[in-house]
Amino acid sequence: MSTSTVGPEAAPATGGGAGDGAPGDSGAAPHTPASSVAGTPAASDAGAGGASGAASRTRLRRGLPRGNLVSLLLLPAAVFAVFVGLWYWVSEVLLNDQQRFMLPPPHEVVRIGFLDWSNVTSMLSALKLTCEVTFAGLAIAMALGVTVAIAMSQARWIERSLYPWAVVIQTVPVLALTPVLSFFFGFALTSRIIVCVIIAFFPIVSNTLFGLQSVDQGMHELFSLHRTGRWTRLWKLQLPAALPAMFTGFRNAAGLSVIGAIVGEFYFKQGEPGLGTNLSVFTSRLEGERLWATTLTASLLGVAVFVFFGWLSRRVVGRWYQPDRG
Amino acid sequence: MTPIDTSLNEPANRAAPENGRGRGNGTRPANGTEPANGIRPALRFAGVSKQFRDGTVALVDTDLTVHPGEFVSIVGPSGCGKSTLLRIASGLDRASGGTVDLASRGVGYVFQDATLLPWRSVRANVGLLAELEHLDAAERRRRVAEAISLVGLDGFERYLPHELSGGMRMRASLARSLVLDPSIFLFDEPFGALDEITRERLNDELLRMFVLRRFAALFITHSVAEAVFLSTRVMVMSGRPGRVKVDVPVPFGYPRAPELRYSPEFAALCGQVSAQLRSE
Numbered sequence: 001m002s003t004s005t006v007g008p009e010a011a012p013a014t015g016g017g018a019g020d021g022a023p024g025d026s027g028a029a030p031h032t033p034a035s036s037v038a039g040t041p042a043a044s045d046a047g048a049g050g051a052s053g054a055a056s057r058t059r060l061r062r063g064l065p066r067g068n069l070v071s072l073l074l075l076p077a078a079v080f081a082v083f084v085g086l087w088y089w090v091s092e093v094l095l096n097d098q099q100r101f102m103l104p105p106p107h108e109v110v111r112i113g114f115l116d117w118s119n120v121t122s123m124l125s126a127l128k129l130t131c132e133v134t135f136a137g138l139a140i141a142m143a144l145g146v147t148v149a150i151a152m153s154q155a156r157w158i159e160r161s162l163y164p165w166a167v168v169i170q171t172v173p174v175l176a177l178t179p180v181l182s183f184f185f186g187f188a189l190t191s192r193i194i195v196c197v198i199i200a201f202f203p204i205v206s207n208t209l210f211g212l213q214s215v216d217q218g219m220h221e222l223f224s225l226h227r228t229g230r231w232t233r234l235w236k237l238q239l240p241a242a243l244p245a246m247f248t249g250f251r252n253a254a255g256l257s258v259i260g261a262i263v264g265e266f267y268f269k270q271g272e273p274g275l276g277t278n279l280s281v282f283t284s285r286l287e288g289e290r291l292w293a294t295t296l297t298a299s300l301l302g303v304a305v306f307v308f309f310g311w312l313s314r315r316v317v318g319r320w321y322q323p324d325r326g
Numbered sequence: 327m328t329p330i331d332t333s334l335n336e337p338a339n340r341a342a343p344e345n346g347r348g349r350g351n352g353t354r355p356a357n358g359t360e361p362a363n364g365i366r367p368a369l370r371f372a373g374v375s376k377q378f379r380d381g382t383v384a385l386v387d388t389d390l391t392v393h394p395g396e397f398v399s400i401v402g403p404s405g406c407g408k409s410t411l412l413r414i415a416s417g418l419d420r421a422s423g424g425t426v427d428l429a430s431r432g433v434g435y436v437f438q439d440a441t442l443l444p445w446r447s448v449r450a451n452v453g454l455l456a457e458l459e460h461l462d463a464a465e466r467r468r469r470v471a472e473a474i475s476l477v478g479l480d481g482f483e484r485y486l487p488h489e490l491s492g493g494m495r496m497r498a499s500l501a502r503s504l505v506l507d508p509s510i511f512l513f514d515e516p517f518g519a520l521d522e523i524t525r526e527r528l529n530d531e532l533l534r535m536f537v538l539r540r541f542a543a544l545f546i547t548h549s550v551a552e553a554v555f556l557s558t559r560v561m562v563m564s565g566r567p568g569r570v571k572v573d574v575p576v577p578f579g580y581p582r583a584p585e586l587r588y589s590p591e592f593a594a595l596c597g598q599v600s601a602q603l604r605s606e
Contacts, residue, residue: 218441221418225435226458236457240445320445320486 101288113293123278127297130274133189133261134305137196138254144197145204145253146246152205153212153238154230163209170202174260178267188271192264199260200253207249211242244321247313254305262298275301366429367391368510368542369415374424376410383567384410388424390561390570392510392542399545399553399560400570401603407568408546412512415544434503434511434541438518440495442487442502449474449483452501459506466505473501476535493524497531504535510542518548529555530584537581550599555587562602572602 084106091105104112113119148166152159174195185191215238223233265276273281275298282291371390377383384407392398400408413419414426416435442451452473456466474483477497487495496516503511517525529552536543536556547553553560557576564571576595578586586592 216441218437218439219443222435222437222441222455223458224418225416225433226455228458232458236454237443240443243445317445320488322488 101286104288104292109289109292109296112289113296119290119293122273123275123294123297126273126275126278126294127301129272130258130261130265130276130298130301133192133196133264133274134254134257134301137193137260137264138200138250138257138305140193141197141200141204141253141257142250145201145249146208149205149208149212150234152209153234159209163205166202166205169198172198174198174263175267182268186270187268189268191268192261192274192276195264195267196257196260199263200257203252203256204246204249207245207252208242211245212238214245215241243317244313247309247317251306251309251313254309255302258298258302258305365394367427368394368396368429369544370425370427371411371415372425372427374411374414374421374426376407376414376419377422385414385421386567386569388569390544392544394429394509394542395540396559397536397543397545397557399547399557400563401547401550401553401560401599402563402568403565403603404548406563406565408563409514411568412514412544412546416512429509429542432506432508434506434508436499436503436511436513436516438515440487440492440499442495442498444487447484447486448479448490448498451487451498452505455502456505469505469507470501473504476504476538477501478531491524492520493528496520496528500532500535504539507539508541510544513543513545513547515546515548517552525549525552526584526587532556533580533582550596550603551587554592554596554599555582560599562599574599574602 087103087106091100091103095103113123148162152162177195177198178191181191181194185194212234219237219241220233223237228236261274262276262279265274266280269277269280275294278294279291279298282288282294369390369392371388374385374388374390375383376385388407388411390398390411400411402408410419412435414421415428416433417428418435443454446454449470453466453470456469461469474480477500479494479497479501482490482494487498490498499516517528520528533556543556545553545556550560554576560574560576561570562572562574563569574595578592
């Protein structure tokens with residue numbers, strides 16, 4: 001009975017707005033499942049509709065990388081080659097023998113920094129420590145940032161009173177804070193983590209707040225019609241809706257927290273050395289090879305956490321949120 | 327809490343069934359536009375006015391009654407306060423004057439957009455309002471399954487909104503309200519963004535649900551044909567500030583066949599309503 005008058009709907013999905021209509025264009029991804037099922041809304045053959053929807057999705061997934069392989073791997077590799085070339089040029093041509101310690105050629109950096117075993121072990125233990133500072137700082141910044149953003153989203157006056165100070169925390173030169181931080185927290189791990197939190201805090205607050213406030217008015221009204229309390233509204237509407245923005249914030253903060261950890265270690269040298277401590281030491285000793293090896297390692301750590309959060313974001317919200325859809 | 331001017335409301339209501347009887351005798355269902363004396367209306371506006379803070383007057387002295395089992399459509403020029411009327415009925419906005427009387431069993435509000443939560447599957451979206459109203463899980467599951475099948479979305483329970491066509495999203499939105507079995511549905515141009523074919527199909531579907539569930543409905547639309555096809559009564563509103571100008575009874579019985587749209591009587595009635603709109 002319920003399905004007797006149900007027929008196909010010719011309506012294309014309106015989301016995304018990829019209306020270029022090029023047949024077989026992988027850019028039409030979100031449309032294809034809809035159009036393939038639109039012919040079969042009747043319950044009796046809904047299974048077939050579902051199957052063809054899934055089939056078209058796998059076809060798209062296979063089709064996507066073909067065009068992107070070049071742009072994903074070859075182009076960055078080309079830039080890398082240019083970069084290495086420039087490096088050699090500066091090192092071998094621009095700098096004379098006395099100046100070369102400032103930028104030793106890449107193969108020397110690799111040989112001394114990455115292939116000398118004693119250097120590698122000390123680098124790895126420094127990397128481990130920097131990772132600890134990074135993740136501790138990031139975790140604290142995430143907890144603190146999300147909490148503060150939620151508080152701001154609940155009352156205008158909280159936002160008004162706190163947001164300017166969040167901006168100040170972002171813009172204050174950390175260098176200026178080092179004496180105060182050392183007075184309260186000493187010259188070791190705690191101060192390093194706090195520098196990290198200060199640097200990573202703002203992008204989390206601003207993105208989370210933006211996400212919480214970006215919820216569609218219609219959705220809010222839907223919840224209002226049912227006299228939904230603020231916590232239910234937060235939990236079922238605002239937080240899920242904010243997730244994509246939150247992950248953007250986390251990803252940016254993750255990259256920044258590596259910088260924060262390095263900067264923190266640079267100033268607060270007590271205790272075990274991290275990558276930042278080593279940077280400072282190698283700079284003063286004019287050990288160019290180890291300095292550059294450490295610099296590269298630090299950037300790779302930054303890239304790694306950035307990529308990790310990008311991946312996590314796609315895992316968590318990628319199923320329903322496609323920013324570059326169409 | 328007595329309505330300010332019920333007297334104004336009465337003639338319009340009384341006129342409706344008489345007219346209807348005169349024209350479409352025999353095809354009318356037992357219920358419908360009867361004033362239903364003694365039965366509480368599903369929705370009643372008496373002398374309702376609305377002035378916004380910026381001074382805009384959206385509604386003046388509006389009277390409107392929707393009886394249980396009645397499908398009332400409102401057509402009117404853009405900006406005549408149709409949506410405001412609906413928002414007041416639902417409680418999203420407050421009237422500046424007059425009385426609004428709403429049956430207690432709750433309101434199903436169907437928005438212009440489907441307003442589905444993009445991270446929830448069709449099933450979870452359809453269950454949302456039941457969740458907000460704290461229905462217990464077993465009851466919720468039962469009602470959700472029933473509503474999904476009533477709107478013809480069987481097999482699509484696990485799909486996400488962005489995987490559905492516009493029409494299917496609207497079906498899911500309808501199902502979400504159906505779950506709570508409200509005594510009155512408020513429709514704010516729900517099919518306005520859809521193409522003609524989908525819109526007509528969803529109109530047929532909506533009437534099938536109406537016949538099954540016999541809820542009261544207040545339906546806002548720009549389309550005269552849609553209003554006439556769906557309704558027991560069509561109300562024409564005047565331009566800003568808005569008020570109900572005429573109340574045109576629709577004599578066709580339910581269920582209505584899709585072919586009704588091509589009958590001369592249907593065309594004549596549409597012409598009549600359009601003329602009222604044009605005389606604005």
